[in-house]
Amino acid sequence: MAVSNAFLTSHAVADLIGVSPSTVLSWIDKGLLPAFRTPGGHRRVEPTVLVEFLRNHQMPVPRTLLPQAKRMLLIDDDATFLRSTKRQLKQNFPDLDVEMAEGPVEGLLKIGTDRPDAVLLDAAMPGMDGVEVCRQIRQNPATAEIAVIALTGRLDDMLEVAFKKAGATACLRKPLDINQLTQLLGL
DSSP states (O other): OOOOSSOEEHHHHHHHHTOOHHHHHHHHHTTSSOOEEOTTSOEEEOHHHHHHHHHHTTOOOOGGGSOOOOEEEEEESOHHHHHHHHHHHHHHOTTOEEEEEESHHHHHHHHHHHOOSEEEEESOOSSSOHHHHHHHHHHSTTTTTSEEEEEESSOOHHHHHHHHHHTOSEEEESSOOHHHHHHHHTO
16 A cells, blocks of 8 residues: 555554554554544544654554655765665665765765755764754755665764754664665665
8 A cells, every 4th residue: 555645544554554443543542643633533644743653662664654765865974885885775776876975065065966865874974974964954945855864883872862853864873784774765
């Protein structure tokens, strides 16, 4: 079942994630899953809100809820990492268009011109860190909807919170776990 940007009924949510409709209604009634009521009293959930709820509760996100990324930009200051990650992505996702940017400034310029669907962003780079790059992506209305996945060798709670506040979709550890990326981007 492909999911559009339309709102989901409680039964549709239940079918997507494999729970009973009464469980979904319970989450809504407890305020755990944001929803609104139609004039007829039915509850509706926005797909992006459901994805956030599932991720926050460490539940799997059905592929049908994920946007299909077709173009990705890798931003890192390590040219070897860029080449090896691009090769790994192309082996696993031959239809994915993968571009590289060596450093934050080149990355922001390419984001502005190429408009990728997703950015895989290193946390620690000289001159401007990944958190600031993420913040700039989110502040620009033309790029605010791009999925930003932070990637770092030293993930800790403080860094993860900083990326979340800047608007990152997720924070992953190096080396890149293809399964986690697939789950996040619907590849």
